[in-house]
Amino acid sequence: MTLRAFVVDAFAERPFEGNPAAVVPLERWLPDAVMGRMAAEHNLSETAFLVPDGENQWHLRWFTPTVEVELCGHATLATAHVLAxxxxxxxxxxxxxxxxxxxxxxxxxxxxxxxPARMPVRAQAPAGLAEALGAEPAEVWKGRDWFCVFADATTVRALRPDHARIAALPDGDGTAARVIVTAPGDDGVHDVVSRFFAAAVGIPEDPVTGVAHTQILPFWAARLGRTELVCRQASRRGGTLWCALRGDRARMGGTAALYARLEIASPLSGLDG
Structure with a gap:
């Protein structure tokens, strides 16, 4: 069996920006163990696998290098770019x-x-959060992820977190702890800046994270009194999302750039090794 695969930089205007994802179109699902090993081999924050399910409809799954996740924004955008x-x-x-x-x-x-948008709620900071981040958040909230609000974008950009400590944080709902840090924008262009840390699922710092913005958008829309925001994820690669809150839905716009077309030979080989 030979498969096609693509590497796409999502939320990017050109290659080497945004968040790279692998996209693997399938005719039918491979065994979960094989898809997990393929994602580990790609060693990107997510690999998307899709199977057709009618006209302009597909089943879609996402794997990090270590686990399958329930939702991923940038790999969904990358998948749409490949399909288009x-x-x-x-x-x-x-x-x-x-x-x-x-x-x-x-x-x-x-x-x-x-x-789907998810408004975080005010929460008590877990023990060790400030030490893991290297700075004390002004506020701590909880959505799917720990949600840490800082007073200024400079602090968010300057954070040098201890990823091992972040991975060890208690999450409280039985999933691996992931941490969003965010602040108001300061450049007259972006309304919000953020970063995202998820070492517990194999991603020390995710370059640009759509799912984080399903929480960032309703929070800052309420705080700033606007439903449309331009958001910047301030990782080393960086990426911009044009966001709009529409009721309980988060609409997040971005561009993408193809980096590579790949041929995957015999993905079932070595399964028992």
């Missing part, structure tokens, strides 16, 4: 996932993700 540019798919794309039906539309040169 490599397979000629036009119009709205629908994806059946562990988090429900997701949609991606093509608008004004961007891919717009339609994801």
């Amino acid at each position: 540019t490599e397979y000629g798919v036009a119009g709205t794309m629908r994806f059946c996932t562990a988090s429900g039906m997701l949609r991606v539309e093509q608008e004004a040169g961007r891919y717009v993700l339609d994801f």
Whole structure:
């Protein structure tokens, strides 16, 4: 068996920006163990696997190098880019996932993700959070992830976290602890800046994280009194998301750039090794 695969930089205007994801179109699912090993081999924050399910609809799953995750934004955008540019798919794309039906539309040169929004709630900081981050947040909230608000963007950009300590943080809901840090923008262009740390699932710092913005968007929309925000994830690679809150849905727009087309030979080989 030989498969095609693609590496796409998502939330990027050109290669080497944004967040790289591998995209592997399939005719039918491979064994979970094989997909997990393929994701580990790719060693990107996520590898997306998709299987067709009717006209402009697919089943979609995402794997980090260590686990399968229930939702991923940048790899969904990367998948839409592959379908549009490599397979000629036009119009709205629908994806059946562990988090429900997701949609991606093509608008004004961007891919717009339609994801469920999740407003975090005020919470008590877990023991060791400030020490893990190397700075004391002004506020701590909890959504899917720990959500740490800082007073200024300079502090967010300057953080040098201890990723081992972040991985050891208690999460409280039985999942691996992941941490969003965020602050108001300071450059007159971006309303919000953020970073995202998830060493417990094999991603010390994710370059650009769509799922984080399903929490960042409703929080800052309420705080700033606006439903449309331009958000910047301030990782080393960096990426911009054009976001709009529409009821309980987060719409997140971005661009993508193809980095590589790959041929995967015999992905079932070595399974018992």
